[in-house]
Amino acid sequence: MEAQFAIAGKDFVVSVTDTSVVHSIVKMKKNQDKTWQLSPLALMSVSGEPGDTSNFSEYIQGNVKLYSVRNSQDLSPSESATFLRGELARALRSRKPYQVNILVAGYDKNSGEASLYWIDYLAAMAKVPYAAHGYCSYFLYSVMDREYTPDITLEKALDIVKKCFEVLKSRFLIDFPEFTIKVIDKDGTRQLAQADL
């Protein structure tokens, strides 16, 4: 029951995740950041089996960091997503598959383009302009399908994010009190407050 979605424009990506950690009927933590920074211009949001999420993410983060240190150059978002998907796929048919759903969002310095990759727990990957994981996707795709255009600006994208919050508030079973909103563009990654929208 986690919210996880993202919208990509030509040169920016907005990533949104909720902030609750739930165990059975108890909210264990209400300000968890469910995104992991892979490099200054790439991040991934992760939801799914608790434990698998941090285990897998830390492993990927460590390897992406090692690549940067070894080669004095960061892995691009597409390279990170492909590497990540490969690791998920390898684990899938082993004794210990990871149950994590991932969105990789980033800005590629070399091509000057932003990109978003949807990767599910079966290691299927798709490069998409906008995406969501979980039950929320049933509600959010309707909003994003209607509102998104390829030449979208950051302001319009944040507007769509606001509309997504509204539909979740009005129709989704769970009330999300707080979200982590991050924007990646050529200047790096920054966090926005919900109030700023």
Add this chain to the structure above:
Amino acid sequence: MSYDRALTIFSPDGHLFQVEYAQEAVRKGTCAVGICGTDSVILGVEKKAALKLQDSRTMRKIHRLDDNIFIASAGLVADARVLVDMARVECQNHRLTVEDAPSVEFITHYIAAVQQRYTQSGGRRPFGISTLIVGFDPDNSPKLFQTDPSGIYYEWKANSIGRNSQTVREFLEKHYTEDIAEADAIKLAVKSLLEVVQTGAKNIEILVITKDGHRTPDIGEIESVIKVIEAEKAEEAEKKASKRSSS
């Protein structure tokens, strides 16, 4: 019986000859100097002159191990490449297991342990390099460590490795002061390297590390430091000459 062939054999008078020969290889490598200041650490290296058709960008002597830890080596370059990569992986391993940046001593200990292992087991030869490992600990204190082929490591306030390192070390012993500031440390590093590097700025590379990051002064900045040093030397010489003529 010759005691310098197999690695894991002591000689009758207690020497491990292979290790000592490895230290000889280090003495043939280009010079590197490290200076620890109050809020900065300086690494200076003698750059080997690039051959005409060679791309000098690929001749790196200073390598980054982690966000604020760097390493310079003297000796066999290929051995350095292997050891540097092992250290890089270990830094990320440390971050993965304890979710904290490694301290300079931690990674030095690891590198030294690897170098020692190769003097005792596996029938392999030792790494033919000494290293200077510099950086800032998570508590923002500057550190400088040295390792050598035998696997020892020591912390230093200032040190040098490679060819003519003895000359440079004596120079540092004479001129190093505690609480040296960043600008003075850069000048000292350049000055000490100039003792052994004849050809000036184009064969010197400096790395300046502070708690907030690192920078590589460009050749212009190094040249201006050299100018200051030469001006000071000329002043000193003049003073000596005038004293001699007046007395």
